[in-house]
Amino acid sequence: xxxxxxxxxxxxxxxxxxxxxxxxxLYIIASMTALFAGGGLAMAIRAExxxxxxQIFSGQADFARFFTVHGTTLLFLWLIPFASGVGNYLIPIMxxxxxxxxxxxxxxxxxxxxxxxxxxxxxxxxxxxxxxxPYSILKAPGPAADMWIVxxxxxxxxSVLGAINFTVTILKMKHPDLPLMKMSLFAWATLATSLMxxxxxxxxxxxxxxxxxxxxxxxxxxxxxxGGDPIAYQHLFWFTFHPEVYIFVLPAIGMMYEVIPTFSRKxxxxxxxxxxxxxxxxxxxFGSWAHHMFAVGMSFTEKTVFMVGTLAAVxxxxxxxxxxxxxxxxxxxxxxxxxxxxxxxxxxxxxxxxGGVVNTAMPLDFLTHDSYWVVGxxxxxxxxxxxxxxxxxxxxxxxxxxxxxxxxxxxxxHFVMTFVGxxxxxxxxxxxxxxxxxxxxxxxxxxxxLIIMNQIASFGGWAIGASYALFLYNMIxxxxxxxxxxxxxxxxxxxxxEYYYDYARREPHH
Amino acid sequence: MGHxxxxxxxxxxxxxxxxxxxxxxxxxxxTLEYAPPNSxxxxxxxxxxxxxxxxxxxxxxxxxxxxxxxIPYRFEIVSNDVVHSFSVPDFAMLMDAVPGRxxxxxxVFDEPGEYLIECRExxxxxxxxxxxxxxxxxxxxxxTAVTSGSEPTISQGTGTATVIAPGxxxxxxxxxxxxxxxxxxxxxxxxxxxxxxxxxxTSGNGTSSGNASSTAAASGPTLSIPAGASTAGNPAYAxxxxxxxxxxxITVSNDDTAPHTVTNGASPGDADAGKLFDTSIIMPAxxxxxxxxxxxxxxxxxxxxVHPFMTGTLTVQ
Ligand code: HEM
Ligand SMILES: [Cu+2]
Numbered sequence: 001x002x003x004x005x006x007x008x009x010x011x012x013x014x015x016x017x018x019x020x021x022x023x024x025x026l027y028i029i030a031s032m033t034a035l036f037a038g039g040g041l042a043m044a045i046r047a048e049x050x051x052x053x054x055q056i057f058s059g060q061a062d063f064a065r066f067f068t069v070h071g072t073t074l075l076f077l078w079l080i081p082f083a084s085g086v087g088n089y090l091i092p093i094m095x096x097x098x099x100x101x102x103x104x105x106x107x108x109x110x111x112x113x114x115x116x117x118x119x120x121x122x123x124x125x126x127x128x129x130x131x132x133x134p135y136s137i138l139k140a141p142g143p144a145a146d147m148w149i150v151x152x153x154x155x156x157x158x159s160v161l162g163a164i165n166f167t168v169t170i171l172k173m174k175h176p177d178l179p180l181m182k183m184s185l186f187a188w189a190t191l192a193t194s195l196m197x198x199x200x201x202x203x204x205x206x207x208x209x210x211x212x213x214x215x216x217x218x219x220x221x222x223x224x225x226x227g228g229d230p231i232a233y234q235h236l237f238w239f240t241f242h243p244e245v246y247i248f249v250l251p252a253i254g255m256m257y258e259v260i261p262t263f264s265r266k267x268x269x270x271x272x273x274x275x276x277x278x279x280x281x282x283x284x285x286f287g288s289w290a291h292h293m294f295a296v297g298m299s300f301t302e303k304t305v306f307m308v309g310t311l312a313a314v315x316x317x318x319x320x321x322x323x324x325x326x327x328x329x330x331x332x333x334x335x336x337x338x339x340x341x342x343x344x345x346x347x348x349x350x351x352x353x354x355g356g357v358v359n360t361a362m363p364l365d366f367l368t369h370d371s372y373w374v375v376g377x378x379x380x381x382x383x384x385x386x387x388x389x390x391x392x393x394x395x396x397x398x399x400x401x402x403x404x405x406x407x408x409x410x411x412x413x414h415f416v417m418t419f420v421g422x423x424x425x426x427x428x429x430x431x432x433x434x435x436x437x438x439x440x441x442x443x444x445x446x447x448x449x450l451i452i453m454n455q456i457a458s459f460g461g462w463a464i465g466a467s468y469a470l471f472l473y474n475m476i477x478x479x480x481x482x483x484x485x486x487x488x489x490x491x492x493x494x495x496x497x498e499y500y501y502d503y504a505r506r507e508p509h510h
Numbered sequence: 511m512g513h514x515x516x517x518x519x520x521x522x523x524x525x526x527x528x529x530x531x532x533x534x535x536x537x538x539x540x541t542l543e544y545a546p547p548n549s550x551x552x553x554x555x556x557x558x559x560x561x562x563x564x565x566x567x568x569x570x571x572x573x574x575x576x577x578x579x580x581i582p583y584r585f586e587i588v589s590n591d592v593v594h595s596f597s598v599p600d601f602a603m604l605m606d607a608v609p610g611r612x613x614x615x616x617x618v619f620d621e622p623g624e625y626l627i628e629c630r631e632x633x634x635x636x637x638x639x640x641x642x643x644x645x646x647x648x649x650x651x652x653x654t655a656v657t658s659g660s661e662p663t664i665s666q667g668t669g670t671a672t673v674i675a676p677g678x679x680x681x682x683x684x685x686x687x688x689x690x691x692x693x694x695x696x697x698x699x700x701x702x703x704x705x706x707x708x709x710x711x712t713s714g715n716g717t718s719s720g721n722a723s724s725t726a727a728a729s730g731p732t733l734s735i736p737a738g739a740s741t742a743g744n745p746a747y748a749x750x751x752x753x754x755x756x757x758x759x760i761t762v763s764n765d766d767t768a769p770h771t772v773t774n775g776a777s778p779g780d781a782d783a784g785k786l787f788d789t790s791i792i793m794p795a796x797x798x799x800x801x802x803x804x805x806x807x808x809x810x811x812x813x814x815x816v817h818p819f820m821t822g823t824l825t826v827q
Contacts, residue, residue, distance in 0.1 A: 059635065059818075060634075060635055060636060060637055060638050060639075061634070061635050064632065064634075064637075128632050132592075132593055132631070132632075134591070134592050134593070134609055135592040135593065135632070135633060135634060138591075138592070139558075139591075139592060139634055224609040224610030225609075229610065230593060230608055230609065230610070231608060231611070270514070270517065273517060295595060295604050295605055295606045296606045296608060296613070297605065297606060297608060297611055297613035297614075300539065300540065300543045303539065304536060304539075307532060307535060307536075308532060311528045311529075311531065311532050312528075314524065314528055315521055315524050315525055315528070318520070318521065318524045319517070319521065322517055322520050322521075323517075326516070326517070357528070357531055361531050361532075361534070361535040362535045362536070362538075362539040363535060363538045363539050363542060363602070364535070364602075366602050366603065366604040366605075367599070367602040367604070369595075369604055369630065370595055370597075370604075370630035370631060371599070371630065435599075436597075436599025436600070436626065436628065438597070438628050438629065438630045438638075439630075440632045440637065441637065441638035442638050443638045443639070444638070445626070445641075
């Protein structure tokens with residue numbers, strides 16, 4: 001057990017450790033801290049939007065700081081570190097190696113995250129998470145924007161170092177008896193994600209440097225006054241961040257590939273199809289970035305190319321959905337918390353994908369772009385799909401990490417509240433978008449429809465917040481007082497079900 | 511292992527739907543892409559935090575756009591500072607205003623009425639307020655009545671403001687509320703710079719103050735907006751406390767390079783902001799007047815709606 005709150009290990013032993021389970025634990029704790037902190041900001045955002053007019057913020061600028069830090073925190077300090085944490089925990093076990101390939105590098109990659117948390121939260125920038133110039137280079141107040149840039153720079157470095165480590169661990173340190181095509185799909189997902197990180201992130205890292213020197217006024221890459229082009233930044237940004245959405249989602253898919261067959265007590269429908277879909281998406285995912293830029297004034301040809309590129313990436317996501325459902329079909333499903341969250345994630349993944357197809361259909365995007373529709377769309381992914389799958393996986397790993405069982409009743413209440421909350425808030429945000437509500441506004445016109453829908457959305461958001469407060473309570477209480485878990489079969493699935501792989505080897509060093 | 515028949519059928523169905531969506535979109539977008547040759551051009555300028563429009567005949571409007579039903583319009587969209595996005599949700603129209611670029615979009619408005627224009631790209635402190643109104647007028651040929659030669663007056667809300675064009679241009683009124691049509695000659699710097707291929711993208715606010723000519727007879731009290739006022743911390747109004755007698759007409763001259771307003775209230779959020787007096791946007795080098803005849807005696811804080819950190823106080827005796 002890595003985390004025993006009743007018999008705690010000295011804190012420095014964990015902090016200075018380079019063992020993959022300890023680093024994994026640190027990643028998970030750091031990312032969950034970000035989840036709760038970033039979620040707290042969302043609660044304030046929903047309070048402000050409960051009524052038109054400006055209530056709790058002093059104005060648009062403060063509001064912008066909140067949603068900028070909210071987005072930055074949840075995307076880069078929750079989703080990415082959590083996936084690395086679980087990867088650290090499980091990949092060496094899954095490929096049957098004693099640790100990550102480079103344990104010290106692994107620790108270094110983790111320890112870059114707290115400073116960038118400090119930079120992002122200390123600065124509280126208002127640039128939005130896209131930081132489009134010329135606003136971000138000419139108007140955004142420093143030092144907040146500068147701290148944001150340096151923070152993200154560090155994060156990118158940390159991700160790339162982590163990704164190199166995973167790639168090498170999987171490809172080079174894998175046990176010789178374990179062929180690649182027998183490796184678990186979570187390991188495949190981590191491999192695909194890591195390769196995408198290595199290809200995608202450096203572009204954004206470069207544009208951050210250019211953004212910074214532009215801010216200093218020594219260059220004018222994106223400053224039209226100095227002959228630069230703001231659109232160039234958008235291309236660089238989305239070249240990284242469209243693939244990044246798959247970097248976010250693939251680990252979640254990998255986790256669902258662990259959970260769904262286990263709790264369906266049935267082998268996976270098609271391992272091969274899962275591998276193919278992962279590989280295909282990690283290549284095609286690079287061909288659709290400018291679907292975020294249909295309105296910047298691209299030529300018809302460009303728009304067509306990126307629409308086709310986006311549509312081409314859809315079947316591989318659809319293959320995962322099919323695979324999940326076909327695995328569940330006819331299985332003796334046990335709806336324990338990890339499974340509930342995974343099933344919820346499948347439903348929302350499907351709806352979110354349908355909304356994405358609407359976004360990419362060119363004429364329709366001019367209706368939805370930068371409206372609340374887009375907010376609803378990507379939250380169905382980042383919250384509804386990815387965070388749900390991640391949360392389910394926290395429940396799944398809980399007995400492994402703490403040796404105790406969480407409160408199963410509270411976990412079910414958590415799921416129901418979260419799922420309903422998500423469906424309500426992000427569903428209704430799609431409709432708000434069709435009513436023309438722009439995103440990123442502190443105030444909206446006092447039209448009855450807009451007010452009612454925003455209020456329903458706020459209740460949905462607060463339901464999610466309340467359920468996650470319950471979750472936090474459950475985690476802390478159960479880690480201390482939960483009933484000891486049966487390490488062989490904590491979820492009482494019966495014989496013949498294999499989970500956690502070779503667990504006997506999980507604590508070789510302490 | 512391997513694909514089974516249902517999975518192939520499923521992938522086939524998904525792919526077919528996607529191809530259909532793609533083909534339909536291509537078809538529709540193809541017609542939306544190219545403006546008919548007989549379209550009328552309207553230039554749309556976005557800047558922090560308002561929209562201005564220039565019609566083919568030189569008519570200019572701020573935060574209001576009047577078009578006629580049934581005529582194809584081609585919009586040339588530019589920005590003077592940061593990225594904005596010009597959107598008319600009721601017509602599914604949307605195009606970014608990017609400094610250094612001229613983006614185009616066209617539409618035929620088929621339904622007379624009043625519609626919302628909004629900014630869809632985050633652009634800073636007053637992004638949420640960067641709204642304008644679109645009036646689609648029935649297609650009869652007697653709209654815009656402009657009286658030439660007379661001194662222009664417009665009424666807005668309960669206060670009265672007069673806009674005087676630097677070059678002796680004129681202002682007419684039609685329609686309702688705060689509607690304002692500005693004739694050519696007004697805001698000449700903006701026009702000149704903009705039509706120079708939209709290359710006037712500047713960090714500041716675009717227009718350079720060329721001829722700060724003020725044709726207004728400055729017999730009454732004057733209020734000036736000094737150069738540099740749009741940077742927080744610099745002097746905002748000169749003087750920043752002004753005392754006048756009720757009935758005086760104050761002449762406000764904008765000597766800065768950014769557009770400004772003189773609007774009553776300590777900040778845009780005040781309940782009665784803009785209710786007592788409001789010059790609305792004064793372009794660089796232009797002047798406006800505030801008639802205090804309708805303003806109650808007392809102390810009235812005022813601010814600039816474009817730069818809410820600019821404040822001052824007006825005392826009416
Ligand atoms: C795989 C998980 C996905 C995630 C995490 C995701 C995330 C996002 C995010 C964060 C944005 C908004 C970015 C911004 O403007 O701030 C976005 C927009 C968009 N997404 Fe997704 N997305 C996913 C899948 C898809 C799919 C499958 C499609 C298409 C079939 C799609 C199509 C789009 C389009 C076209 C936009 C641009 C909408 C606009 O700005 O008008 N997305 N997505
Ligand atoms: Cu994308």
